Amino acid sequence: MNISVIGSGYVGTTTSALLAAAGHSVTAIDIDEAKVEAINSGKAPFYETGLDLLIAYGRESKNLTASGDYDSLGAADVIFSCVGTPDNPDGSPNLRFINEVAKTVASKAKAGAIFVQKSTVPVGTGERLSLVTKDQIYASNPEFLREGTAITDSLNYDRLIIGCNDQKTAQTIERLFKSINEAGKDINRVAEIGLTNEQIKENGHETIFTSVKSAELIKVTANAFLALKISFANSVAKLADKSGADIGEVMNGIGSDNRIGRSFLNAGRGYGGGCFPKDVSGLISVAIDHGVDFGIMTAATDLNESMPGYIVNKVAEVVPLKNKSVAVLGLAFKAGTSDSRKSPSVDIANIVSDMGAKVLAYDPQANEEAAEDLNSDVTLLDSAATALKNADVVFVATDWPEFKDLPIEQYKSLMSGKIVVDCMNCLDKAEVERCGLTYIGVGR
């Protein structure tokens, strides 16, 4: 099919590269020239496992082109909207880009083209936009891929949600995604993501057809529910700290109940990134617009925002941090990405620096991106070893493998102090203590 994808961020670029690899003719559109140039020169505009390889493959096969204009829309059978929805100061999503895309599609796309919204939008947006794109057929197809595992997630998804009021159109969209599954082995080989044949074969999971409004609500409430699980685990972690229970044991115990499930119950410094905080605040604001009290999510947000300060205070009770040399390892909101948006690890570095400590921070991918959000007196370094050298205290703030795999003896030999703060509960507590260091975790 002839496809245009508007917006070359994480979702748009991944979608473009996958559809091109599945044999479709794809134009990836973005107003940012640097992104267009990156894709046309065979590279992803950001770091994402395997994506460079897949884009280069798309360029070689001539199935993928990037463009700074909208000329391709006239011939497109399907148009995906994947532009950003930044949040307004009050937490509600800013739909400026979404609205502009709809107007452009209405003026340039052919009648009968399918207009698929992939961006996360408040419930009711599709109904409003359908009035703008009257000649096209509107569908909502929320995206559930995670940063760092975008290609794997796209091949190995739990469910595909298609919200559309026209059944034939919904089936066409399903076929598009099935074509990605069918090209799964090639995509796995080209992107070198290392899925087994079994994992690829297990593809083609459930497709759930819904109304546009339900699809819109599924997207934000799925993320909100996961955020709720994390905040629940963190609430229990605070109680475990006070009572002497171990949060890992408790969560394993409750997570083994099938009705609950073990995933997203890892306690630590809380969630961040471009999705969870924004989706949760967006949901709260939409609920207010509809006169619905979403206090449950306000509580989850407050708890999440309390975690960096909670951890730092726990340490300050053991050792005053003023004038101490403190290493902060990890600034990204999670391992495997250069993304430091709303990262609790950055908050930890800033809180420690506000307490008068000298902070030496390092992240394998996110130094550059985090720099603008860090206090000006935080020093960024280019390795874990230089950050740890002579440190009194270390905060392992993001669970990058290189921090988990660094032998505890090395922490000990590089540091001058003894305190190891495990903000993600990702280190072996017994081993840290065996080495004669003091371990401080979250709920352990």
Ligand code: UDX
């Ligand atoms: C999320 C959703 O998972 C994905 O489906 C959606 O499309 C986009 O938002 P992402 O933001 O890439 O994906 O990150 P995810 O892996 O879900 O982690 C979110 C945050 O939660 C991270 O900061 C992570 O460290 C934290 N987290 C996750 C926990 O603190 N504990 C957990 O148990 C799991």
